[in-house]
Amino acid sequence: MGELRLMKGNEVIAEAAIRCGCDGYFGYPITPQSEVMETLMELKPWETTGMVVLQAESEVASINMVYGAAGTGKKVMTSSSSPGISLMQEGLSYIAGAELPCLVVNVQRGGPGLGTIQPSQADYFQTVKGGGHGDYRLITLAPSSVQEMNDFVELGFELAFKYRNPAMILTDGALGQMMEKVELADFKPRRTTEEILQTCGSWATTGKTSQRNRNIITSLEMDPFRMEQNNLRFQAKYKELEENEVRYEEIMCDDAEYIIIAFGTSSRICLKAIDLLREKGIKAGLLRPITLFPFPTRIIAERSRQVKGFMSVEMSSGQMVEDIKLAVFDTGRIVPVKYFGRMGGLLPSPGEVVEALENNFLKGN
Amino acid sequence: MDIQDIIKPENLVYQKSKIQVDVISHYCPGCSHGVVHKLISEVIDELGIQEKTIGVSPVGCAVFAYNLIDIDWQEAAHGRAPALATGIARTNPDKVVFTYQGDGDLASIGAAEIVHACNRGENIVVIFINNAIYGMTGGQMAPTTLLGMVTSTTPYGRNVELNGYPLKITDLIAQLPGVSYCTRQSVHTAATVRKCKNAIRKAFKNVMDKKGTSFVEVTSTCNSGWKLSPVESNNWMVENMFREYPQGDLKDVDKLIQQ
Numbered sequence: 186m187g188e189l190r191l192m193k194g195n196e197v198i199a200e201a202a203i204r205c206g207c208d209g210y211f212g213y214p215i216t217p218q219s220e221v222m223e224t225l226m227e228l229k230p231w232e233t234t235g236m237v238v239l240q241a242e243s244e245v246a247s248i249n250m251v252y253g254a255a256g257t258g259k260k261v262m263t264s265s266s267s268p269g270i271s272l273m274q275e276g277l278s279y280i281a282g283a284e285l286p287c288l289v290v291n292v293q294r295g296g297p298g299l300g301t302i303q304p305s306q307a308d309y310f311q312t313v314k315g316g317g318h319g320d321y322r323l324i325t326l327a328p329s330s331v332q333e334m335n336d337f338v339e340l341g342f343e344l345a346f347k348y349r350n351p352a353m354i355l356t357d358g359a360l361g362q363m364m365e366k367v368e369l370a371d372f373k374p375r376r377t378t379e380e381i382l383q384t385c386g387s388w389a390t391t392g393k394t395s396q397r398n399r400n401i402i403t404s405l406e407m408d409p410f411r412m413e414q415n416n417l418r419f420q421a422k423y424k425e426l427e428e429n430e431v432r433y434e435e436i437m438c439d440d441a442e443y444i445i446i447a448f449g450t451s452s453r454i455c456l457k458a459i460d461l462l463r464e465k466g467i468k469a470g471l472l473r474p475i476t477l478f479p480f481p482t483r484i485i486a487e488r489s490r491q492v493k494g495f496m497s498v499e500m501s502s503g504q505m506v507e508d509i510k511l512a513v514f515d516t517g518r519i520v521p522v523k524y525f526g527r528m529g530g531l532l533p534s535p536g537e538v539v540e541a542l543e544n545n546f547l548k549g550n
Numbered sequence: 551m552d553i554q555d556i557i558k559p560e561n562l563v564y565q566k567s568k569i570q571v572d573v574i575s576h577y578c579p580g581c582s583h584g585v586v587h588k589l590i591s592e593v594i595d596e597l598g599i600q601e602k603t604i605g606v607s608p609v610g611c612a613v614f615a616y617n618l619i620d621i622d623w624q625e626a627a628h629g630r631a632p633a634l635a636t637g638i639a640r641t642n643p644d645k646v647v648f649t650y651q652g653d654g655d656l657a658s659i660g661a662a663e664i665v666h667a668c669n670r671g672e673n674i675v676v677i678f679i680n681n682a683i684y685g686m687t688g689g690q691m692a693p694t695t696l697l698g699m700v701t702s703t704t705p706y707g708r709n710v711e712l713n714g715y716p717l718k719i720t721d722l723i724a725q726l727p728g729v730s731y732c733t734r735q736s737v738h739t740a741a742t743v744r745k746c747k748n749a750i751r752k753a754f755k756n757v758m759d760k761k762g763t764s765f766v767e768v769t770s771t772c773n774s775g776w777k778l779s780p781v782e783s784n785n786w787m788v789e790n791m792f793r794e795y796p797q798g799d800l801k802d803v804d805k806l807i808q809q
Contacts (some may be wrong), residue, residue, distance in 0.1 A: 209641045237640045241633070248628040249663070253606070253637030256624045261641065280629050390622035390638070392601045392645060400615045403625035487725035 188369045188404075194334040195361040197369075198264060198290055199224035201338035208259035209237035209511070211250035213269060216302040217358035218292035221264045234375055239499040244269040248276030248289070255285040256402040258385030260342055260376065264290035266358070267308050268299060268431075269315070276318030277351055281419070282404025284388075286345035289323075290354045292361040295530035303413055303530025304358035304450060309504035312355050313478040320416055322423045324352040324430070325477040327448040331365035333475075337369060344430060348382070356478060357500065359450045359532065380442065432475035433484060437463070441470030443546060444488055446509055447498040448474045451526070451533060455498050456540035469542065477505070485512040489520045494546045498538055499526040521546070567591040569600055569620050569705040576614055580780025582770030583611060583679060585737040587618050589747045590650075590677065593754050594621065603646045606631040606640055608660075610652035611685040631662020632667035635674045646757050648675035654684045657693040664723070671728025671762035675753045678720065678765065681772040682791065689775035693717040696794055701775070716794055720767040724800035730761040732801040736743075736769045738784040749799075761803065768797045 193198065198221045202210060202355045212222040222240060230236035237254075241247035247263045265273065265276040270291045280287060291312065295305035308316075315321050324344045326337045334356060341352040376384075382391060393399040406412040437459060438444055447455040452473040462469035472488065474481045485495070495513070497506035503524035525541035527533045533541075566572075569591040577583045594603050600621055607615040609628035614622035626634045631649035639647040656664050656678050667674065683701055684690040690703040694716050698707040724732040730773075731753055735746035746768060753764035769791050771783035778786055799805075 211637060214609070239640060241636075242662055245630070246633040246636075246663055246666065249627065250628075250632030250637035250640070252630075253624060253634030256634070257604070257638055257642050257645075259641045261637070275627055276630070283625075390604045390624055392604065393620065393622045394601050399616070399620055399638075400622045401625065401715070402623070403616065405613065405625055525716040 186368065187371060190367055190369060191364055192331060192367050193220055193362060193364050194331045194356065195220035195292065196224045197335045197367050198338060199228065200369060201335045202262060203228060203230045203234055204372050205339040205342060206234065206373040207236050207259060207262060207342070208241070208375055209254050209261040211239050211241050211247040211261070211263050211509070213241050213244045213247050213265065214519065215266045215269045215359050217294055217304070218264050218266045218290070220361070221290065236375065244272035245276070248273040248280070251287045252276055252280050252283070252285060255280065255287040256283070256390050258381040258389030258391060260346070262288035262290070264292065266292045266294045267296050267305070270311070274311070274317035274474060277323065278315070278319055278321060279404050280351045281321035281323070282319060284349040285351065286342070286349050287351050288341040288345055288354070289351060290356065293355065293357040295528065301530040304532065305358060305500050305528070305530055306449060306451060307501040307504070307528065308355065309477065309499070309501060312353055312453055313480070321419060322478050324348065324350055324426060325355050325478050326352065327355050327475060328360060328416045329449050329452045329473060331360065331363060332450070333368045334360060335369060336369050339493050348426060350422065355449070357450050427479040430476060431479045431481050431483065433481040434473040434475060435484070436471040436473070438470035438472055438488060440468055441491070442468040442493045443496065443498050443542060444470045444472050444492050445498055445538065445542065446474065446485070446505070448477060448505070450499045451500050454533055454535055455538055457535035458542070461535055461539045462542060467542070467547070480508050480512070480513040481503050482508070482515070485509055486516045489513045489516050489518050492520060494521040494523060496523045496525060496542050496545060498533060499524065500528070500532060501526055502528055506517065561712040567595045571618050571620050571787045573617060575618060577611065578774045580771065580773040580783060581611070582681065582737050582768060585743060586677065586679065587615065587744070589737070589743070589750050591619050593751045594619070597751070597754055597758070599646050599754070599758070602644065603648070604642070604672065604756060606634045606638070606647070606649045607654040608649070608651040610655050612650050612652060612679065613686070615650050629655050629658070630663055631655065632660065632663040632672070632674070632676070636670070637671050639672055639674050640692045642675070646754060647803050648677060648754070648757070650677045651679070652685070653678070653680045653682065653692040657717050661719070664719070665726070667767065668723050668763045669728050673757055673760050674763055675757050676763065676765045677750070678767045679770045680767050680795065681770040681775070682716070683772050683775040685772045693719070696790055699796050718795070720765065720795070720800060723765050729765055729801060730803040731756050731761045731764040733765070733799045734767040734769060734788065734795055734797050738771065738787060767795070769797065787808050
């Protein structure tokens with residue numbers, strides 16, 4: 186059993202980064218995630234593991250510092266909240282185009298614009314559809330507890346390096362600020378120069394030696410035929426992710442007539458809602474996507490055989506509901522897919538979710 | 551005497567640096583970029599730091615610098631080279647990192663990144679090509695475009711009311727405490743090429759000695775953008791650019807200490 190602590194979600198991101206052997210963090214303050222950098226600065230990992238921590242002049246700069254360091258094969262990350270993540274979209278597109286591994290944490294707050302500092306899930310589209318320009322995808326992990334905030338730091342890096350693609354932890358202000366018991370991972374040393382050369386030496390800018398050609402990190406290719414080949418390679422990678430890396434959790438779905446689909450904070454609320462529904466004799470289950478890209482399309486398609494309806498519960502105007510509809514549509518079956526949510530920094534209550542499900546599927550039938 | 555009698559090792563007075571890749575450059579004839587690439591290649595070669603050097607290329611005419619100098623390179627988004635260089639240098643303190651940027655990249659879209667990287671004293675070299683115009687996109691106004699100068703977006707000449715003033719970014723950079731060396735050079739004559747090489751060598755040496763940021767502006771020509779012949783461009787630069795961008799060192803911490 187690892188070390189147990191009571192910690193905030195934001196603090197655990199910092200702790201997990203140090204413990205998993207992260208080489209660098211570059212960030213810019215923004216509520217509700219500033220504790221990530223504050224915790225790192227307080228822990229001074231450069232004196233222990235050698236991890237670099239730097240406060241950048243903007244999110245535009247911090248994501249590009251991540252680009253530079255990731256281009257040398259280092260394990261580096263940044264974190265921000267919605268408006269800051271918007272500023273990073275250029276960098277994310279370049280990082281995806283240059284096929285660099287890195288980790289980005291989005292502790293979402295309500296928008297659009299300056300919006301609010303309260304939690305939200307309204308950056309779903311921006312994250313899983315590619316908020317920057319061009320055909321690219323981010324590996325997207327959606328934790329629903331402080332424990333998962335911890336676990337997904339290492340998992341995010343692992344997937345990012347396995348696929349040479351940026352990974353994002355898509356969480357929100359509630360999980361960032363919430364304190365829960367968490368089992369921390371043991372300390373893992375940072376990779377040595379030799380280990381980086383072994384795993385990343387074929388592409389990373391580690392210094393050109395006489396033994397190899399120069400390594401160039403770029404997303405530029407002026408020849409459209411070669412640029413199309415690059416795109417086909419990216420798409421093959423995304424397909425591989427869809428085949429191999431889908432993660433989700435099902436609760437009481439086996440006999441469910443109605444399945445609520447929710448991720449992150451809203452899935453915790455829906456956990457209570459399905460209990461209340463079951464007490465009322467309504468066979469409800471919860472399907473919680475853990476990876477938002479790749480999306481758990483297949484299990485939704487399978488469950489569409491048995492259910493009378495799906496309901497997506499989101500802290501947004503209904504974004505993930507479109508992916509659920511697509512998953513069902515592709516099966517050819519006609520199963521109603523509904524949405525319920527709150528916006529602007531508000532969380533749905535379990536009672537509201539129960540009422541919404543009854544209104545959508547059970548009233549007037 | 552046949553020419554073959556002359557081509558002998560003992561008669562060799564000059565050769566291309568082995569760091570310079572043997573390909574046809576994409577730069578226009580008369581452009582300053584090619585000379586500066588040559589100088590950087592020679593300096594890397596002479597200092598024996600090919601295996602330690604990582605270049606960051608910009609968006610602009612030098613976007614393909616990685617095709618011309620045989621070291622590891624990263625290609626940045628427009629203006630972000632100093633941020634990439636920060637990430638590289640901070641996590642790889644044993645490396646010699648430099649950015650190579652034009653005036654649009656460095657002084658316009660990347661103004662925030664360059665000011666803050668220099669102010670933090672990032673241990674990097676910045677090579678700044680100032681030709682007062684956007685070359686790659688076809689000759690638009692740059693932040694450093696002179697008043698009255700005709701470009702495709704100032705067809706009647708740069709006008710203060712409409713476009714504001716030329717930005718003397720190098721003067722501004724020299725004020726920052728993180729900068730150890732800041733100089734303005736050019737490469738239009740054999741003498742200035744030699745001086746410029748010394749400045750570039752000093753900048754790279756400074757970074758090897760961990761002295762913080764070294765910033766080398768090369769006041770340059772863009773004969774295609776300026777619509778002048780290479781010779782006319784050199785003359786125009788001396789007559790007009792040098793008034794706005796006076797040549798020489800703006801700051802040298804070594805000399806300050808000596809005084």
